[in-house]
Amino acid sequence: MRENFNSFKYWEYITSENQTIRGHMFMQKPPTDKCLYFHTLIFNKNMGVNSIWGYVPNANSLLGYVQYSFLQEAFYKWIYGKEKLITKVPFLTVEKIIKDGEKLKKINKETAIKMKKDYEKLRKMWDMPVNKIELEVKKFIKDFNYNWTGDNKQFLYLKLFKTPEELGEFVISSSLITSTEKELEDKIGTSLDEWRNICKNGTKDILKGEKFRKILLKRLTEVF
Known part of the structure; x- marks a missing residue:
C-alpha cells in the first residue's frame, strides 16, 4: 500500500500488517538523518505505564502517527482504561472513539470537546507547508502535555527529538x-x-x- 500518512485507512493497514508496537512501525531499519524521534507515555492505574521510544522517517509520518495512531490509542485507553485492562485498541477513528465515549457517558462533554480540539489541530496541519509541520507538531505537544497531565490515576505525554x-x-x-x-x-x-x-x-x-x-x-x- 502506497504511503499516505494523512489517511485513517493507511494507518489501519500498516498497524494490521506489522502486528507490532504502534510507535515501532517504521523501525525495521536503522534511522537516517531525516528521521524524527519521540517518546510517548500512556499511564493508567489499571494498566501501568506504556512507554514507547521510537522514530519515524519524516515530518509527515510524525504528524500522521500522532493524529491517527497515538491519539487513537491514547484516547481509547483514557476513556475505557479506568474500567478494564486493554490489550488491543479497535480500528476506530478518533472521532468515533470520542463520540462513543461521550454517548456511553464514559467521558463528560468537556473532556470530549478537549479531545476533539486536539484532533482538529492536527488535522489542520496538513494544509501547511511540509517545512512547518515539525514546528507545529512541537507546539501541539507542549499544549497536549499540559492538557493531559491528569493525576495519579492516568496521564498522557509526548516528547519530540530532532536527533x-x-x-x-x-x-x-x-x-x-x-x-x-x-x-x-x-x-x-x-x-x-x-x-x-x-x-x-x-x-x-x-x-x-x-x-x-x-x-x-x-x-x-x-x-x-
Whole structure:
C-alpha cells in the first residue's frame, strides 16, 4: 500500500500488517538523518505505564502517527482504561472513539470537546507547508502535555527529538533523577559513554544505527 500518512485507512493497514508496537512501525531499519524521534507515555492505574521510544522517517509520518495512531490509542485507553485492562485498541477513528465515549457517558462533554480540539489541530496541519509541520507538531505537544497531565490515576505525554543525540541525552538526564548510572547502564545494556557514541553516530554508521535501533526496541521501555 502506497504511503499516505494523512489517511485513517493507511494507518489501519500498516498497524494490521506489522502486528507490532504502534510507535515501532517504521523501525525495521536503522534511522537516517531525516528521521524524527519521540517518546510517548500512556499511564493508567489499571494498566501501568506504556512507554514507547521510537522514530519515524519524516515530518509527515510524525504528524500522521500522532493524529491517527497515538491519539487513537491514547484516547481509547483514557476513556475505557479506568474500567478494564486493554490489550488491543479497535480500528476506530478518533472521532468515533470520542463520540462513543461521550454517548456511553464514559467521558463528560468537556473532556470530549478537549479531545476533539486536539484532533482538529492536527488535522489542520496538513494544509501547511511540509517545512512547518515539525514546528507545529512541537507546539501541539507542549499544549497536549499540559492538557493531559491528569493525576495519579492516568496521564498522557509526548516528547519530540530532532536527533538521536537529543534523545540519548534526555534518556540519561531523566533516568538519573531516580536511577544510578550503573542501573541505567544495566537497563540499556551499555556504558553511558558508549550510549552517547551510539547516539552521536546513529545516522552515520550502520552498525551504530543498528545498535541504537535495538536499544529503542528492546531496552528503553524500562526507562521512563
